[in-house]
Amino acid sequence: MNITLFYHSILSDWNHGNAHFLRGIVHELQKRGHQVKVYEPQGGWSLQNLIEGYGEEKLDELKQYYPNISTNFYTLDTLDLDEVLHGADLVLVHEWNDHELVRHVGEHRTSHNYQLLFHDTHHRAVTERESMAKYDLSHYDGVLAFGNVIRELYLREGWTQRAWTWHEAADTSVFYPHERQGDYAGDLVWVGNWGDEERTAELHEFLINPVKELGLKAKIFGVRYPEHALKALADAGIEYGGWLPNYKAPEEFAKYKVTVHVPRRPYVEALPGIPTIRPFEALACGISLITSPWDDAEHLFAPGEDFLVVRSGAEMKEQLQSLLSDPEKAATLAQHGLQTILGHHTCAHRVNELERICLELGIDQAKVILQTPAVV
Secondary structure, three states: OEEEEEOOOOOOOOOOOHHHHHHHHHHHHHHOOOEEEEEEEOOOHHHHHHHHHHOOHHHHHHHHHOOOOOOEEEOOOOOOHHHHOOOOOEEEEEOOOOHHHHHHHHHHHOOOOOEEEEEEOOOHHHHOHHHHHOOOOOOOOEEEEOOHHHHHHHHHHOOOOOEEEOOOOEOOOOOOOOOOOOOOOEEEEEEOOOOOOOOHHHHHHHHHHHHHHHOOOEEEEOOOOOHHHHHHHHHOOOEEOOOOOHHHHHHHHOOEEEEEEOOOHHHHHHOOOOOOHHHHHHHHOOOEEEEOOOOOOOOOOOEOOOEEEOOOHHHHHHHHHHHHHOHHHHHHHHHHHHHHHHHHOEHHHHHHHHHHHHHHHOOOHHHHOOOOOOOO
């Protein structure tokens, strides 16, 4: 297939988690022989923050991990969709795009025969419903939603007539267990952005306070940490590592014994069944994981076997002590989680799902099934 993707960025994952999954999907599609083009807006905020903070050399580093990843920059006033979408079989437009772009591509679809899907991987359908309702999807062939609750919302609100659940997953070409060099660097590592105060209390209860009270050696990576957050980390004796390119996270996971997952409040309260991409990636790297409460409503995992779930800060302390004092238990947990990822939640699995959706949409099977690698 000839596939065109409109996303905020594939080059930058600075405060932009969609790049994680997108890179893996593009890599897998290319591996199977599909022709893929990515378009992102000129001057996008994620890429600009990356370059301003860390320099363009980070883009050269990205190529070491994803040598075939490339992008095309556009501006809305000069975008020629006749040229950009010539010969396309499938077009995906991500929800973190300008309303005008979404509408413009939809209108173009009315006189062309490619299949057009909207891809939603965020909680805004619940938390910013008015803004999401303004997206004109009337000429789209359907929606890819990263959880059943989002898919059902699109259908219930009448924003689309067809929708499929398409969860995120781990890119196992990069996220896999890395061999540790020497001794562990510490006990606990956490990779995540502070965000918009959506989980401030949770981060204190399930991460910062347990580390402080147990006296663990810990390191945290991420961006958008305000002064009060940095002060709390320092007070807890936690090293702050700043922004970490996503493709380097596996190397950091290998240096520590355990990690945790602290989902943002909208996912816990309104979006059951959506874990976000972080636990997929951590489990794929073979590190033991403890998570604060979230409802695995879609039965993606086996809680208690793939990872441990705690309901309070006191339980987090207890389970951290348990895993850190029992390496065999920690290894068994990590191995079970890794096997679940390899068996069900890799980008290869998701491309298989996308190819089945393409067949359902009527795209010629000869274009869809080029080379399907086996997945465990």
